[in-house]
Amino acid sequence: MALLALAASVPLVLLASFAGVLILRQQQEEMQETAREATFNLADTLQREFDAQVNVLKVMAASRAFDNGLDLYEFRDLAERALTTQPNFTAITLNDLTGVRIARVPDDSHIGEQAKDILSHELVVATHQPSVGNVTQFPDEGPVFAVRVPIVRDSKIKGVISTTLKPSVLVTLLQASRLSPEWISLVIDGNDRIVARAGDQGDFASQPGSIASDPARKARQTADAGVYAGRTLDGRSTNAHYRMLPGLRWSVHVAIPDKIYQEPVRRSIFLAVTAGIVALAISGVFVMLLLRELRRGQEVGRKVEDGLRLEALGRVTGGVAHDFNNLLMIMMGGADILKSRSGDSTRVQMIADTIASAAQRGRQLTTHLLAFARRSSHDPISFRIQDRIAHLAVMIERAINPDICLQISIDPHTPAILADPNAFEVALINLAVNASDAMPDGGILTIRAHAWNTFRSPNSVSISVTDTGAGIPQDFQEKIFEPFFSTKPTGKGTGLGLSQVHGFAYQSGGDIHVRSEMGQGSTFTLVMPRSNAPPVPSPLPIVSNEEVEGGRLLIIEDHVEVGSITGEVLRASGFKVKLVESAEEALDVIETDKAFDAVLSDIVLGDGMSGLDAAPRIQSALPNAAVVMMTGYSEALARGATCGFPLVRKPFDQAEVVRVIQSAIAQGPNKEAA
Incomplete structure (x- = not known):
């Protein structure tokens, strides 16, 4: 029995070592996945931070202070209020079209000088779009980078509002990711200079403005995301993941030092070598015992000794078998419990x-x-308020005080208006929330809409929001639409809600009025231009599973688990589903099978062709099929919203995705997008 146990132990030792090697290799793969996810998450966080700064400057640029020129007094007043709510801003400046500084808050230093980062200023003037500049050294501020937004009136740029931020703002974002302190995270700007760095408690810390390493610069020129063999500025090798920010030449990098990344490999080699030595040792013992067993007949005196050895080894083998039985019992018992739960x-x-x-x-x-x-860009369409008010009412009821009674009175003959429907929804919700805040103890909130035709606003539509609150003092009514102005206590409001409503109204060619008396409540009235175009139909109502007629559906999703669960959901809804993991594979399938009623594709598909790139080719190959996009990325949402194809945002439930697909099938293929 001892010989048998030893013979069996050799493959067990080798198998255990092999399993250990696989586990250690898996640890390395998990580090890769963690670094990749951290890179994408940090890139999204950095993009949101830039967007937040841009949105604040956009609110300032839309102020009435610039409707009749560059009013420096009004600019300083706006900038001072903005600085009190934006602690990350070091200063806010106003530049003319040539880049010359006209005004600066909190002080007027360097007035008349040209912007240091003139390239980002020229980009704003050329494109009429916001930009984020590169890190620049200022004598009195040190290293900073600029965020710039144009002041546009009647499609003409009048000036540029800028703010500067210190790289320490981005260092805080990197530190919040809670990566291992030995890992390195970097932000690199469009000039290949390091803006912020976190992690890696070594003896070297790059200063903002240092040139990035050669491998990092080459990787940024090759693709928008990927992995490269990096090297820190003090010469240490790393395994680095990176991702470029959409629309910018900025990038986020997460690097694992080779000392950490290769540790599982070194341990797996050590484990394999140790297991080999142990297996050889056991094999040697096995050979020794075998030789002794063969000499038993010649050495009677050794029989007793061999018997004692076999007895001892038998006891050890029995103990090992008992331990294995205990483990097997735990596993079998757990399996039985799971079966009983079914x-x-x-x-x-x-x-x-x-x-x-x-x-x-x-x-x-x-x-x-x-x-x-x-x-998001201003994208006006023709739509009727009465077609969308039911959906809006649900969102408003969730946003306001539950003690408030919501009343809606929409004239069924109200004409269609021309506006961005998403911005309209945000504006109406902002007005409703503002009214709710005016009635902390409850009250009545009334929304009305009807045709409006006056000498000042002919051929218009009036949408009013009335509350029964305390009213607004007369001296406040001229200020409530200004950015950052709020009558609420500190920390209870940003002063941006009514400013958004004002900006939406004027951007849409409309107007906003307020009528209020103390103790009598308030009424805010949006006056919107009528639309001469036929109204765009509102989204189709949600369809129950029993109403689903089904059809053949091709799903393109590179995440296997997401694709699998989406397929199961749609099969349960009556569709016959074919699942592929890439756009290239989908095009191959369509080559031989064209009997699909619809195609549902993710926008972001790993390193291959994106869903947006593949959609026109799919539409061309399947002219009678509907093509629907899906995504969960904010920048992909912005691209998908203007792609011309129906879009469903992740995460979605069964009813929502079925509604979008059925609506797309019912309306037929999108010829314009194709």
């Missing part, structure tokens, strides 16, 4: 409901943040 449908349903509820709350939160952070 019939507990009530408990399973309760857990499923809990998960679904938590997911829905998370989805609502991200929706609000995206709406605040993402950069």
Whole structure:
């Protein structure tokens, strides 16, 4: 038995060492995945930070202070208020079209001088779009970088508002990612200079403005995201992931020092060598015992000794077998418990409901943040308020005080208006929330809409929001639409809600009025231009599973688990699903099988062709099929919103994705997008 146990132990030792090597290799792969996810998350965080700064400057640029020229007094007043709410801003400046500094808050230093980072200023003037400049050394401020926004009136740029931020703002963002302190995270600007650096408690710390390493610069020129063999500025090798920010030449890098990254490999080699030595030792013992066993007949005196050895080895073998039985019992018992749970449908349903509820709350939160952070262009269409008010009412009821009674009175003959429907929804919700704040103890909130035709505003539509609150003092009514002005206590309001409503009204060619008396409540009236174009139909209502007619559906999703669960959801909704993991694979499938009613594709598809790039080719190959995009990235949402194809945002539930696909099938293929 001892010989048998030793013979069996050799493959067990080798198998255990092989399993250990696989586990250690998996640790290395997990480090790669963690670094990749951290890079994408940091890039998204940095993009949101830039967008937040841009949004503040956009609010200033839309102020009435610049409607009739560059009013320096009004600019200083706006800038001083903005600085009190934006601690990361070091200064706010106003430049003319040539880049010459006209005004600066908090002081008037360097007035008449040209902008240091003139390239980012010229980019704003040329494109009429915001820009983020590169890190620049200022004698009195040190290293800073600029965020710039144009002041545009009647499609003409009048000037540029800029703010400067210190790289320490970005260092704080990097530190908040909570990566291992031995890992390195970097932000590099469009001039290949390091703006911020965190992690790696070594003896070297790069200063803002240092040139990035050669491998980092070459990788940035090759692709928008990837992995490269990096090297720190003090010569240490790293395994680095990076991602470029959309629309900028800035990038985020997360590097794992080779000493850490190669540690699992070194340990796996040590484990394999040790296991080999142990296996050889056991094999040697096995040979020795075998030789002794063969000499048993010749050495009677050795029989007793061999017997004692076999007895001892038998006891050890029995103990090992007992331990293995205990482990097997735990595994088998756990399996039996899981089997017994399979019939507990009530408990399973309760857990499923809990998960679904938590997911829905998370989805609502991200929706609000995206709406605040993402950069969106003004995209007016013709639509009727009465077609969308039911959906809006649900969102408003969730946003206001539950003690408030919401009343809606929409004239069914109200004409269509010409405006951006998303901005209109945000404006109406802002007015409703403002009214709700005016009625902390409850009251009545009334929304009305009807045709409006006066000498000042002919051929218009009036949308009013009335509350029964305390009213607004007369001396405040001229200021409430100014950016950062708020009657609420510190920390309770940003002063941006009514400013957004004012900006939306004027951007849409309309107007905003307020009528209020102390103790009599307030009425805010949006006056919007009528549309002469036919109204765009509102989204189709959600369809229940019983109403689904099904059809053949091709899903393109590079994340296997997401694709699998999406496919199962749509199969349960009556569709016949074909799942592929890349745009290239989808095009190959379409070559031989064209019997698809719709194609559902993710926008971001790993390192291959994107969904937006593949969509026109798919539409050309399947002219009778509907093409629907899906994504969960804020910048991909901004691109997808203007791509011409229906878009569904992740995470989505069964009813939502079925509604979008069915609506796309019912309306037919998007010829304009194709």
